[in-house]
Amino acid sequence: WIGLSVRMSFDRQGISSVQAIARDVTERHELERLKDEFIAVASHELRSPLTSIRAALSLLDGGLLESRPERAKETIALASRNAERLMRLVNEMLDLERLESGSEVLDRMPYELAEVMGQAAETVAAAAEAADVLLIVRPTTLTACIDPDRMLRVLVNLLSNAVKFSPRGGCVWVAAEKGPQGGVVLSVRDQGRGIPAGQLKSVFGRFRQVRASDSRDKGGTGLGLAICKSIVEQHGGEIWAESREGEGSTFRIRLPR
Numbered sequence: 233w234i235g236l237s238v239r240m241s242f243d244r245q246g247i248s249s250v251q252a253i254a255r256d257v258t259e260r261h262e263l264e265r266l267k268d269e270f271i272a273v274a275s276h277e278l279r280s281p282l283t284s285i286r287a288a289l290s291l292l293d294g295g296l297l298e299s300r301p302e303r304a305k306e307t308i309a310l311a312s313r314n315a316e317r318l319m320r321l322v323n324e325m326l327d328l329e330r331l332e333s334g335s336e337v338l339d340r341m342p343y344e345l346a347e348v349m350g351q352a353a354e355t356v357a358a359a360a361e362a363a364d365v366l367l368i369v370r371p372t373t374l375t376a377c378i379d380p381d382r383m384l385r386v387l388v389n390l391l392s393n394a395v396k397f398s399p400r401g402g403c404v405w406v407a408a409e410k411g412p413q414g415g416v417v418l419s420v421r422d423q424g425r426g427i428p429a430g431q432l433k434s435v436f437g438r439f440r441q442v443r444a445s446d447s448r449d450k451g452g453t454g455l456g457l458a459i460c461k462s463i464v465e466q467h468g469g470e471i472w473a474e475s476r477e478g479e480g481s482t483f484r485i486r487l488p489r
């Protein structure tokens with residue numbers, strides 16, 4: 233709030249009103265700073281796949297197809313993987329923006345949790361099989377008032393992360409239990425590498441990944457958990473992670489009654 237010309241008077245009301253203006257301006261500066269930071273990180277994230285696509289095109293333009301057809305095939309495959317990544321990044325950034333701007337309202341209805349848990353498990357079944365991970369859906373008769381499509385997206389994100397970070401032969405569980413005051417708690421547990429204690433909160437931030445190599449090796453964008461958090465908070469709920477490094481992680485979602 234530098235640059236604000238205010239005269240502080242020492243009666244009680246005066247001071248509180250000066251403080252109110254100051255807080256408002258500070259919050260606006262913080263929002264602007266976060267927006268600038270987001271744009272800087274987002275453009276960096278978008279630039280790397282684009283650079284790789286451009287390099288591939290320039291190699292092909294230089295006659296790679298004729299001189300080394302096998303190498304050209306690999307180059308095309310790499311460019312196509314990067315184009316897919318670009319698409320995923322743009323789609324997830326737009327989804328997050330739409331969710332956070334509040335332009336889309338939830339379509340909530342009483343829903344069987346077993347149903348959405350089963351659908352989520354089906355969606356990641358092929359990936360789990362390829363990674364040799366056993367998916368276990370714990371039976372439940374609980375219901376909750378949710379937007380089924382959005383909650384499906386949350387569970388699919390959590391389950392695909394759990395599969396991605398599991399060792400071969402590992403298990404992933406998805407379960408629902410009664411929560412406090414008539415609410416429910418959904419959980420997704422894995423036996424993977426775990427998350428360091430200092431990063432249990434920050435992994436829900438945009439473009440946050442525990443290891444810099446996670447986007448390359450695991451194909452992630454670092455936006456999945458930020459999307460989950462936004463959807464869960466729109467439901468009036470809370471999401472958090474618990475973990476023991478080297479033993480696994482559990483992501484929990486508490487939904488109010």
Ligand code: ADP
Pocket residue numbers: 389393394397422424425426427435440441442443446447451452453454455456457458481
């Ligand atoms: P990504 O697309 O990279 O998976 P997310 O926002 O879903 O993005 O996750 C952010 C990061 O949190 C991941 O890159 C990874 O470092 C860490 N993470 C998420 N889920 C798990 C998990 N089940 N086990 C270990 N690390 C995880």
